[in-house]
Amino acid sequence: MLANLPESALNRRQFLTALLAGSAALAFGDFALPRAARAAGGSGPFALPPLPWPDDALSPTISANTIGFHYGKHHQGYLNNLNQLVAGTPLADQSLEAVIKATAGKADQTAIFNNAAQVWNHTFYWNSLRPKGGGKPGGALAELIEKSFGDYDKFKAEFAKAATGQFGSGWAWLVKDGDKLIVTKTGNADTPIAQGQKPLLTVDVWEHAYYLDYQNRRADYVVAVLDKLINWDFAAQNLAA
Ligand code: MN
Numbered sequence: 001m002l003a004n005l006p007e008s009a010l011n012r013r014q015f016l017t018a019l020l021a022g023s024a025a026l027a028f029g030d031f032a033l034p035r036a037a038r039a040a041g042g043s044g045p046f047a048l049p050p051l052p053w054p055d056d057a058l059s060p061t062i063s064a065n066t067i068g069f070h071y072g073k074h075h076q077g078y079l080n081n082l083n084q085l086v087a088g089t090p091l092a093d094q095s096l097e098a099v100i101k102a103t104a105g106k107a108d109q110t111a112i113f114n115n116a117a118q119v120w121n122h123t124f125y126w127n128s129l130r131p132k133g134g135g136k137p138g139g140a141l142a143e144l145i146e147k148s149f150g151d152y153d154k155f156k157a158e159f160a161k162a163a164t165g166q167f168g169s170g171w172a173w174l175v176k177d178g179d180k181l182i183v184t185k186t187g188n189a190d191t192p193i194a195q196g197q198k199p200l201l202t203v204d205v206w207e208h209a210y211y212l213d214y215q216n217r218r219a220d221y222v223v224a225v226l227d228k229l230i231n232w233d234f235a236a237q238n239l240a241a
Pocket residue numbers: 070074122204206208209
């Protein structure tokens with residue numbers, strides 16, 4: 001369910017159909033629905049997916065306060081902007097991924113691309129985190145990390161370097177590239193799926209992701225996320241998908 005983020009790919013009508021069919025309800029039924037998601041109804045073709053955990057589940061590494069603003073204000077804000085921008089256009093009937101790919105690199109559609117990509121990136125980020133996550137993965141991912149980076153510590157150092165070295169706002173990614181894994185970074189709203197790449201994990205390095213908890217210490221936030229929150233099960237699902 002989480003691996004290919006079907007909920008984010010669905011427009012509201014498709015989402016409600018899936019919900020009625022029971023699949024979305026099964027996937028989300030064990031989670032606390034955040035207030036922002038409940039309040040979002042009826043305002044456009046795209047819906048904000050619920051968080052995959054309660055808003056205090058990542059504390060103290062990421063506080064409920066940060067999640068409240070990040071999900072309830074930032075993510076919701078991108079979603080609201082996107083719904084306003086595509087209202088009454090053919091894009092309103094497309095999947096989120098299709099909107100991103102259709103608008104990538106088009107100067108007259110930058111606002112739509114930025115908001116659509118930020119909606120997608122944030123849903124992918126929430127799913128890249130979990131309570132009691134972090135540390136080394138196992139199984140096929142462990143082998144692929146050794147093959148691609150040498151060992152887990154070298155992967156971790158390269159990912160942390162990309163995340164802390166991204167100048168200004170953006171994202172660090174673990175991406176499948178052919179038969180290996182690579183670490184990449186993107187600026188602002190840019191996303192690997194716009195280039196047809198296959199991301200496995202991401203960490204948001206916009207200041208709003210960490211400033212309430214870590215102030216200017218982005219490196220501390222990145223290392224804490226890698227050690228305590230990274231969701232290797234999600235990465236493994238994406239790898240297998
Ligand atoms: Mn963010």
